[in-house]
Amino acid sequence: MSQAPHPTLDTGILTQIVDDILDLAREQGASAAEASASTSKGLSVTVRLGEVESIEYHQDKGLGVTVYLGQSKGSASTSDFSRKALSETVSAALTIARHTAADPFAGLADPALFATKFPELDLYHPWSIDADTAAELARRCEVAARDCDSRIHNSEGGSLGTGEGVSVYGNTLGFIGSSRSSRHSLSCSVIAEDTKGGMQRDYWYDVARAADALATPEAIGKTAAQRALRRLGARKVATTKAPVLFENQVASSVIGHLASAISGGSLYRKSSFLVDSLGKRLFPEHIRIYEEPLRRRGLGSSSFDGEGVATRNRDIIADGVLEGYILDSYSARKLNMKTTGNAGGVHNLTLRPGDASLEDLLRQMGRGLLVTELIGFGINMVTGDYSRGAAGFWVEHGEIQYPVEEITIASTLQAMFQGMSVVGSDMLIHGNTGCSSILVDEMTIAGD
Numbered sequence: 001m002s003q004a005p006h007p008t009l010d011t012g013i014l015t016q017i018v019d020d021i022l023d024l025a026r027e028q029g030a031s032a033a034e035a036s037a038s039t040s041k042g043l044s045v046t047v048r049l050g051e052v053e054s055i056e057y058h059q060d061k062g063l064g065v066t067v068y069l070g071q072s073k074g075s076a077s078t079s080d081f082s083r084k085a086l087s088e089t090v091s092a093a094l095t096i097a098r099h100t101a102a103d104p105f106a107g108l109a110d111p112a113l114f115a116t117k118f119p120e121l122d123l124y125h126p127w128s129i130d131a132d133t134a135a136e137l138a139r140r141c142e143v144a145a146r147d148c149d150s151r152i153h154n155s156e157g158g159s160l161g162t163g164e165g166v167s168v169y170g171n172t173l174g175f176i177g178s179s180r181s182s183r184h185s186l187s188c189s190v191i192a193e194d195t196k197g198g199m200q201r202d203y204w205y206d207v208a209r210a211a212d213a214l215a216t217p218e219a220i221g222k223t224a225a226q227r228a229l230r231r232l233g234a235r236k237v238a239t240t241k242a243p244v245l246f247e248n249q250v251a252s253s254v255i256g257h258l259a260s261a262i263s264g265g266s267l268y269r270k271s272s273f274l275v276d277s278l279g280k281r282l283f284p285e286h287i288r289i290y291e292e293p294l295r296r297r298g299l300g301s302s303s304f305d306g307e308g309v310a311t312r313n314r315d316i317i318a319d320g321v322l323e324g325y326i327l328d329s330y331s332a333r334k335l336n337m338k339t340t341g342n343a344g345g346v347h348n349l350t351l352r353p354g355d356a357s358l359e360d361l362l363r364q365m366g367r368g369l370l371v372t373e374l375i376g377f378g379i380n381m382v383t384g385d386y387s388r389g390a391a392g393f394w395v396e397h398g399e400i401q402y403p404v405e406e407i408t409i410a411s412t413l414q415a416m417f418q419g420m421s422v423v424g425s426d427m428l429i430h431g432n433t434g435c436s437s438i439l440v441d442e443m444t445i446a447g448d
Helices: 011-027 083-098 131-146 217-229 248-261 264-268 329-334 358-365 413-418
Strands: 032-048 051-069 072-078 152-171 176-193 199-208 240-246 289-291 314-318 349-351 368-375 385-396 399-412 420-423 433-435 438-446
Touching (some): 011 051, 011 083, 011 152, 011 176, 032 131, 051 131, 072 083, 131 176, 131 217, 152 217, 176 217, 199 217, 240 248, 248 349, 248 413, 248 433, 358 420, 368 399, 385 413, 399 413
Parallel strands (some): 240 368, 349 433
Antiparallel strands (some): 032 051, 032 152, 051 072, 152 176, 176 199, 240 438, 289 314, 289 349, 368 385, 385 399, 399 438
């Protein structure tokens, strides 16, 4: 569905604002500068127990500028796009730069690496939906969950969110690039109660660039209910060592820990257990993890990064071996390397799926723990030590036996990476990371 551009979402206006502030930076004495301007608007509606609980409209805008005096750097931001405010923002950034020590690694990206091609990535699909219609979709989501089973006795609500925005980045080396995108989501969270008074909560959601790519409200509501119901009667298990199967919903966090450990900031600060690991085998040979920034409709897609550097499809892990770090220009210079086009983060980080369904993975595991929820942040990125609260299901003879809760799973990320024996076929993309279920050979499961 297309619609006329909103006045505050005009790419031409933002491009002119970025040009203006770069000109002001030059006029005020900056040796180099970069700026990013963005505007967005959206709607969020939540319905609980059939009644509208909240309706929020938002319309935001902002501009940030970074100036350089030699290799001294200063940054400032504003939400006022008037000429006077732009000039004052540049002045504030220059004041900071004058009081900042020179950093030999600071500066704009290498212009030889700037994006020169801007393929159509199909990221902009605005949704012309009013609050009443949005509330009805959220209500349908919640009704489907509550009608699923009489044990669904309460709800945290159904929610619909929709937003669109435009951003423009430019610098004094001549790069200017823009992006227009949309993002829509639908979710439901419910509470199930059994006859003994035990209660469990769970949820489900979907997110996409285009509204017609979202799962139906009924499918989301039903899934949320089923996930809550299956957790009723949860208990602890005895402390043991066993295989752990991470459901796709939580498996992406494990891949996220890899990304954190190989990011430039962690590496040059020597605060990662993967310092100096380039070219080393971290995973079994069947593991491939790649970045795909030019994927059409991808939630992390972009043809250039936050510095204007061209992005490209690349392997980060190939045949289990670490092929590349995640670097921006600053961290790359600190490491005497070249930026990987990741200023602002990764782009559609993906674990290549395998052929096994979740049922196949359960059968292959035989006995162990299926994890469907992780709690807490017990990760030491310096040592790789891993310990998190968890909930899920105990498995015997390849079949789920009963739900479990109030347990902790522990290992090291090094051992978990090496122990990824099988990757499932159930790819789930709910954000910037795409991941299937992952079977890890052994972890410590702490319970009773």
